[in-house]
Amino acid sequence: MITEDTLLLYYYEELTPGEREQVRLALARDPRLAAEYRQLCDELGRWRDVPAAPVADHVRRRWQDTIDRAARSAPGKVVARQAVPRFWFAGLGVAVAATVAIGIAIGVRLQEQQDSELSSDVPLAGIENGAVAAVPASFTRGLLVHLEDSRREITGLPVTDEAGRVALTLQLIEQNRLFEHAAEQSNAPNLARVLRAFEPILLRLSSEDIAPQDAEALREQLAFELNVMLTKLSTAPSELAETI
């Protein structure tokens, strides 16, 4: 007796050679069974062709950052990118920008650092509790990856290198805008607004006349905010996402 299940395993070539031969002979001598098998093949065949839809840009960018970070951090790394001349930490800017922008935004949102130098510059008065509750968990999880890798790197930031600082800040602005866009796409307009408000600070930091001690103070503040954000995300990422 050849069952439907056996026909399915025959279709998928999951039978032993002996079992396959049995089914082959049965199909040859039983028109009804052969018709049943043809129908099965026809239906299963229609379920094969599945078009792929494009993945969201911010997700693809997250994947790209993952590889860039792994390449930077891996011992004996194989880095073959031949880009235009960049500062050694240009790639770092990608991570730091996302980390810092969101970290400060959320840190400020949690109102745990209301007297900090950075948060005092960001006009957050209009942000209401629960107003950005729709932020997807994937958005937050992506940030966690950035945070964990960036915490170590940010401590070595060469703030006394003016050219480097300017280049990094431009990277930060670029990434801030990227996450601002991602926040908008994630139905988090208030978070996007916070990120937008952060840009003037970055622009000030990119100016050439900022004193090294001021730049250092800012870097320390960023590192602090980063730690706060990491702690929050590590303990309750989903809850945090809902309380941004």
Place this chain on the structure above:
Amino acid sequence: MMSLARNHGLPTQAEFQRAIANRGDHWFAACLRITRNEELAADAVQDALLSAWNKRHQFERTAQLETWIHRIAINAAPQLLRKAPSFSHDALDEDLPDAGLQPDDQRAEQELGKGLASALRRLSDMERSCFVLKHLEQWRLNEIAFELDISVNTVKQALFRAVKKLRVILADRRSSHDY
């Protein structure tokens, strides 16, 4: 412009980036078919990329890097799904209600075509995983069993039930559209 230079035969950072650009959509779609959840699918691809990078010394140049990463991503997707609160190994007999389209479901419908995607929503996580891995990804039964940490017989039963349900559901849909 990325270099395609290679170092000791290892796939390079540039090659990984090119693979993401060329095949990221397909990896994501494949994972989405299993997870039915965009976040889990994106995480699966990210985990796969990191794993592939860390294990790139195991990559054989006779294979395609894109295919290798695809396979790793497909491995990662059921693992993430199993960790998800809704996943149940005991859900083989459970006919899930059609609870209406959620945003992730809508994306899945785009990926799979309306009929099949809608039908897949009626399967349990186990049935859907086994069907997708077998039918769309063309894994062997023993590979699925290993990856899902269940017996081959359990995979078979899940697959049988998945195909039966899909045939019934899709036949009903065709019938209703005929009228």
